[in-house]
Amino acid sequence: MSKQKNPPAYGGQAVVEGVMFGGKRNYVTAIRRNDGSINFFKLPRKADTKLAAFKKIPFLRGILAIIEASANGTKHLNFSSERYELDPADDETLEKEEKKGSGLSMFFSIAAIGVLSFLFSKFVFTLVPVFLAELTRPVFSSDTAQIAVESLFKLILLLSYIYFLSMTPLIKRVFQYHGAEHKVINCYEQNLPITVENVQKQSRLHYRCGSSFILFTIIVGMFVYLLVPTDPLWVRILDRVALIPVVLGISFEVLQLTNKVRHIPGLKVLGYPGLWLQLLTTKEPKNDQVEVAIESFNELLRMEEISAENRQPSHVVI
Template identity: 75%
Template sequence: MSKLQKNAYGGQAVIEGVMFGGKKMMVTAIRRKDQSIEYFQSSRRSNRVLTALKKIPFLRGIAAIIEASANGTQHLNFSSERYDVHPNEDDVIKEEKKESKLSLILGVATIGVLSFLFGKVLFTLIPVFLANLTRPIFASDLAQVVIESFFKLLLLLGYIYAISQTPLIKRVFQYHGAEHKVINAYENNQELTVESVQAQSRLHYRCGSSFILFTVVVGMFVYLLVPTDPLWLRVVNRLALIPVVLGLSFEVLQLTNKVRHVPVLRFLGYPGLWLQLLTTKEPKDDQVEVAIASFQELLRIENEGKSVTGGEQVS
């Protein structure tokens, strides 16, 4: 099968595992305390509004973010609850769970979307106030936008570097690298073996890390179109323009992925790849094994046309 004929699969690192998503299904594989691999399967959840928006350029990015946050958080919640539980404790855990599965899924999905939006607002407004402190020295709108973007980039890189020093996040970043390696192996028509996958790059053009960096770059150009003074208007503009920046950044990400095989244009995606040097780490063989298991399980389910109406755990 040629690269052009292959379906585009995406993924996400979770705690002690990897989630992969196809057109209709999502599968997570995690490494349990006893070294066994456990799977969690779910159908992609969407609605008519999001489905319609995903067909419209500049709006499809926002719809994709909301959908990915809602679906991905459900799998992240599964991994955080299960990875450090010994299989002998499974029955006890099940007895302690009293919540309705539907209410739990809806609650986790809502938290995922709200957490993303809250984080985006913070990373948008903090640089605004920091840049405004320099107005006595740099008064022009151009200078203020450049300084604001600099603070935003500094905040982003500092935050990523800081959390990457914690043991838990470091392992998540290793699984992130394993996820990219598996996708690269699949798209390059390589065998999905640990040795073959490890030989692949841990960087990928479609990564969400690249998207985050593009929001900084795209935002800088968008903010040049609106005034930076007075401060209250600047804050209102930044909040109002969040959907615009997200939508444009998604289109830039899609463009860089499409031209990545064109020698003259592939450099457009390099800034995002450079950021992935922070958000991914070289995985160990056992982590790659989990990523491969997750991806192969997704392929198996999709090839069989299996339908899952809710979350399903498979040991």
């Protein structure tokens, strides 16, 4: 079969022993329980009319999309981490405890934790390389050299963090589910029947991956920082903090651009750096992991169809 010309842009995220997929109107997570069964966690995608207009503005839409993805992703990750080792017979007890803890307030607390965790990690990966680069100023004194060294330290810190994280058994399996998520999306975009056999034939890499986005923040940041001074240190720190939204917004647009030109010879290489990083953040999944990803995606498609028939309001954030 031929590729779909304009397939809906579905996104996803690997969770503990499962995969989350998001569409225009819904989010669905499927996880493999310890008894071999597959359970789902489903949430409607709420349309915020107040923010809808801002989500169409280049650069600003990227920041809003990142915040939304961090908030929603944490909810689904929390569901998977709570239940993947829990005996299914104990689900009812857990749900009662969650209700006692005021479901709505807990729901928003988890979302807030996700956003704050992202911001904290962004501050760490932004500022630690600044101090490390500053130590080399006696050797690399110019602004350009300092920015290059800072970017190099940032890249080393990122790659080291991912590499050592991937060596843990739990994260290695999460990265396998990450690969399964990409394979399902690639299979869908190739307009092929979504079977385990077809999915396993696909690449575990995808141009629209969040891993690519992270790498683009390093590349984009290097060029943005050329516009501001690196000395004195306190000015450099303030500049880096103030420019975080700018770097995030531009990086999101670069990610979108590389996805749009990925089928154009000569331009598809723009996305290669992000794909190379995905060689670390994804692993080849096993068939049973692909089955979970397929179940999650098929359930999302079913819910999206029902939502469309009911004409629920929607907005698109990739």
